[in-house]
Amino acid sequence: MILRNPFLLKGYLDPDHFCDRGKETTALIGAITNGRSVTLISLRRMGKTGLIHHAFSMLKQEYDCVYVDILPTSNLAEFATAFGKAVLNQLESPYEKSIKQLMGIFRKFTPNLVIDPMTGQPSFEINVKTDKESESTLEDIFNYLKKRKKRVVIAIDEFQQVAEYPEKRTEALLRSHIQMLNHVEFIFSGSRKHLLTQMFTQASRPFYQSTELLFMDRIDKVAYSTFVQKHFTKHQKKVKPDKLETIFEWTRLHTFYVQLFCHKLFMQPEKEMTHEVLLRTIQDILAENETYYYGYKNLLTEQQWNLLKAIAHEKSISKINQKDFLNKYDLSASSVQRSIKALEERELIVQEPEGYRVYDVFFGLWMSIRF
Secondary structure, X not given: OOOOOOOOOOOOOOHHHOOOOHHHHHHHHHHHHOOOOEEEEOOOOOOHHHHHHHHHHHHOOOEEEEEXXXXXXXXXXXXXXXXXXXXXXXXXOOOHHHHHHHHOOOOOOOOEEEEOOOOOOEEEEOOOOOHHHHHHHHHHHHHHHHHOOOEEEEEEEOHHHHHHOOOOOHHHHHHHHHOOOOOEEEEEEEOOHHHHHHHHHOOOOOXXXXXXXXXXOOOOHHHHHHXXXXXXXXXXXEOOXXXXXXXXXXXXXXXXXXXXXXXXXXOOOOOEOOHHHHHHHHHHHHHHOHHHHHHXXXXXXXXXXXXXXXXXXXXXXXXXXXXXXXXXXXXXXXXXXXXXXXXXXOOOEEEEOOEEEEOOHHHHHHHHHHO
């Protein structure tokens, strides 16, 4: 029998494989069931998607649930395509009967029924190319949602993308449709805090104060300890509390990196996770990603790389222009100012309350070891 690794790196399985988030789950479900949409904000890979699907698992008896990730989209046509496909494929059965019913609803376009050549499964396909097609497609999709009898919750992940579309009216267009849906709630989630916050808190923006804001931080250390211990113990493996402290230190309690480390650690043959086993695990992870990490060096200027290296060694630095920091790593104040902006735009560093740090936790650890 193949043993399933309990530390998932993608997707959502069930509550038993989902760690904590009790406060956030309660807030999310409470808002939705009381007719209020939510803006969910956190760093990338902190577990937003898992939280959304965890909430969906509790809402699905009373709600139809739709999830769409728009990170790959770059304009209104691509949004309309992704949004339309998600709504139809997650709310309708892609069979001939549904096609005929949909033709009676949609005035501007008719979705195509396609068969996946690999799986043989049918699905709806939409192909939007022009602005005119985008607006008409969205109008039909929102009219379709308006006519549905069952309540619906739709999660649009990385929603800040729409603010960067060349069609500057996109926010206003979407808001004009969404505000007319009485029985559909939305979860607008994203990882670029400043962009997403501006969209919902600036009085000049169409979505101003239209949702509840929910900020998602790290999982409580005690809750994560209980979760990790439970799954190792269940499979006759042992992780002592001091070893858990080491894991949380190396991963900075960032959800994805905790999951990745524990996933790899679980694969080790030993029954007791000693410090030597932990070291072997982190060395394996860093070695697997070394080519990827070295690739960053070719993308950055010498000044940017040196600043990134300095931040990695400090783990986090609050006063980036402090004389002691600049002298210690032979940096100039002028180059630091230019480099900070470039590194933030590339999402190689992130600013948190305690200071700047390397965004990718294991990349930062690798840099501090190698350089």
